[in-house]
Amino acid sequence: MKKFLYRILCGFFLGLSIIAPGFSGSLVAIAMGIYHEIVRIMSNPLKKLKENIIYCIPLGVGLVISAVVFVFAFRQLFDSYEKAVYLLFVGLIAGSIPLVFMEVRKTGFKPHYFIGAACSFALALAVSIFAAGDGLMSGDTASMSDWQGLALGGFAAGVTALIPGMSLSTVLVVLGVYSPLIFAAEALMRTDFSYAIPIGLFIICTVVGLMCTAKGIKYVFEKYPGFSNTTVLGFQFGSLLGIAYQSHFITEENFTWTLGGIMLVVGFCISIMFIILGRIMNKDQY
Numbered sequence: 384m385k386k387f388l389y390r391i392l393c394g395f396f397l398g399l400s401i402i403a404p405g406f407s408g409s410l411v412a413i414a415m416g417i418y419h420e421i422v423r424i425m426s427n428p429l430k431k432l433k434e435n436i437i438y439c440i441p442l443g444v445g446l447v448i449s450a451v452v453f454v455f456a457f458r459q460l461f462d463s464y465e466k467a468v469y470l471l472f473v474g475l476i477a478g479s480i481p482l483v484f485m486e487v488r489k490t491g492f493k494p495h496y497f498i499g500a501a502c503s504f505a506l507a508l509a510v511s512i513f514a515a516g517d518g519l520m521s522g523d524t525a526s527m528s529d530w531q532g533l534a535l536g537g538f539a540a541g542v543t544a545l546i547p548g549m550s551l552s553t554v555l556v557v558l559g560v561y562s563p564l565i566f567a568a569e570a571l572m573r574t575d576f577s578y579a580i581p582i583g584l585f586i587i588c589t590v591v592g593l594m595c596t597a598k599g600i601k602y603v604f605e606k607y608p609g610f611s612n613t614t615v616l617g618f619q620f621g622s623l624l625g626i627a628y629q630s631h632f633i634t635e636e637n638f639t640w641t642l643g644g645i646m647l648v649v650g651f652c653i654s655i656m657f658i659i660l661g662r663i664m665n666k667d668q669y
Contacts, residue, residue, distance in 0.1 A: 394445020409547040414479045416661030425597035469630040470643045474650020476623045490608040500617030511625020536560040537585040541592020547615040
């Protein structure tokens with residue numbers, strides 16, 4: 384029962400990471416000790432199907448709860464405290480860095496691994512820079528009629544979701560489908576099913592992207608664990624600096640550095656809590 388409730392909590396924070404621009408859901412999964420299990424399931428969902436369904440049900444419950452809570456609260460949250468929220472994300476990512484450092488030490492480090500870290504750092508930082516200054520709620524619902532764009536966005540979301548350090552929502556901002564999807568999700572939760580088919584197409588393409596990426600990631604992590612973990616570290620630092628760069632473009636009259644500092648510390652403490660709780664609930668994996 385404890386693990387069931389814990390997985391609901393994991394799903395809840397995974398949902399937040401999907402909605403929150405700049406924050407990586409895969410880092411949440413790593414911190415909470417469920418990342419490798421998710422990759423295993425997505426790489427071959429039909430293997431141990433019953434076990435996989437049982438594992439994913441509480442994650443799905445948490446995701447739905449998170450979506451209902453944060454999609455409705457999203458506009459107000461970012462309209463009023465966007466800069467402070469970005470600093471919360473910086474703290475969340477910074478707090479998860481020690482976990483990956485421990486994984487790198489455990490699997491070993493070689494000088495040529497730095498190439499992977501440098502490439503992943505540059506990629507994560509570049510995505511954030513492209514998204515900076517665009518305005519999260521720019522765009523319109525016309526994008527929901529662009530089925531080709533939605534299919535591409537869904538596939539890109541699936542690919543991005545399992546790359547540690549990369550932000551799914553930031554990629555959607557770059558592709559121009561983030562704002563329309565948030566609007567469509569709000570409409571769907573108000574029982575307006577006008578955008579049900581486009582959202583369904585997006586979800587199907589996301590699942591396809593997840594399954595395609597999972598096999599490759601599973602292979603790389605099993606075959607080259609040291610290189611993989613060092614690459615993840617590069618993604619983390621790139622995402623951290625990228626979000627800090629994005630926050631530079633945000634101006635708010637009610638922002639204070641006291642509030643920003645508090646949010647930074649809160650984010651860091653939450654990540655540390657993820658790590659501790661994940662180790663407690665997954666003792667057999669450590």
